[in-house]
Amino acid sequence: MRSLFPLYSSSSLFSNFSSSPYNSFISSLPLLFSSSHFSPFLSMAPAFEQVPVPQEGETGTETATPHNTNTGNNGGNDGQVGYKSRVTVVGSGNWGSVAAKLIASNTLKLNSFHDEVRMWVFEETLLSGEKLTDVINRTNENVKYLPGIKLGKNVIADPDIHNAVKDANMLVFVIPHQFMDGICKSLIDKVRGDAEAISLIKGMEVKMEGPCMISTLISEQLGINCSVLMGANIANEIAVEKFSEATVGYRDNREIAEQWVQLFSTPYFMVTPVQDVEGVELCGTLKNVVALAAGFVDGLDMGNNTKGVSTAREVYEVLSHRGWLELFPLFATVHEICIGRLPPSAIVEYSEKKPRLSLLEDSTRCH
Ligand SMILES: NC(=O)c1ccc[n+]([C@@H]2O[C@H](COP(=O)([O-])OP(=O)(O)OC[C@H]3O[C@@H](n4cnc5c(N)ncnc54)[C@H](O)[C@@H]3O)[C@@H](O)[C@H]2O)c1
């Protein structure tokens, strides 16, 4: 029965293991999470729509419209002809630096954005005695978290978080999740009222009252809309322009999603929008849980078949515990066939099970 489990045990997912099985597993996961013909997660999501990728020398739309309708600090640019969006990346670790590089390569090409990309740096003193921020601005390289890669001269490192965010209407959050609660609290009333956020952060804020998704934390604490960008993305590989893909999860504003897609897309980084923030964020977060299970199996030298069983069971248990199985009908059906709970013929009926998105409502509120 287990050999019937195509998602994990017999597909190309495990046929390309190299010297780093963890990385291979991670990099194989787009098959699971980002492929419209295969993903149990995206079986609940609307069909992908492609957004044009900016090409060399190409310009974007002439003007960008401010996004949120909240009142508050808006930088004084609302409604002006020739308005240009300003992007700030909050975070400058491995992925934060790569995100800044991707965005900076695009703001140079898109007329609707200021060239400059500000990057907030959690200041550190290097062994040389120099401040990390100073070194980044002098060498155009994050020598600690992304050595050897030029970020783009239009990336400006800034150790003052309030200064870094104050003029930006597009905020990219990319720091380890455990720091986000504190960061958000420090940013209350400091960001523009019309700012749009996107979270690249994998993980959840787990409080005594229950888990809180990071996009929800940002939205609720800062009073701004927050999209997400998730994928099976190893920052160092994207930094050297190896092909990868990611998904932007957006709530209801397609125009915003298109702007994020334009900001991140390059010929080697393919980004597709899906109207589902929680689904995309959960995929990115749960993927790391699965990756841990895969790593444990590797460490115990138990083989790929065992890995297929354990990772699938891990995901099934998490979804089942949360009462979310109906949100992932393809995954649930295939798993239940594999463990003998359903007959193989059930696979042809899975698509009739409609995901019940309302199940997620409670879990997307922070307590
Ligand atoms: N690295 C990747 O390949 C990758 C890929 C996809 C998603 N992500 C996600 O991106 C997020 C950031 O990961 P990363 O790899 O850029 O981080 P990292 O581990 O490379 O860097 C850690 C960053 O946290 C900063 N930091 C340290 N203490 C801090 C504090 N008290 N407050 C605020 N910041 C502090 C450090 O200065 C550094 O910039 C994570 O949620 C991760 O899951 C990472």
Ligand SMILES: O=P(O)(O)OC[C@H](O)CO
């Ligand atoms: O291990 P993390 O949390 O830095 O994240 C790595 C990425 O999720 C790889 O896709």
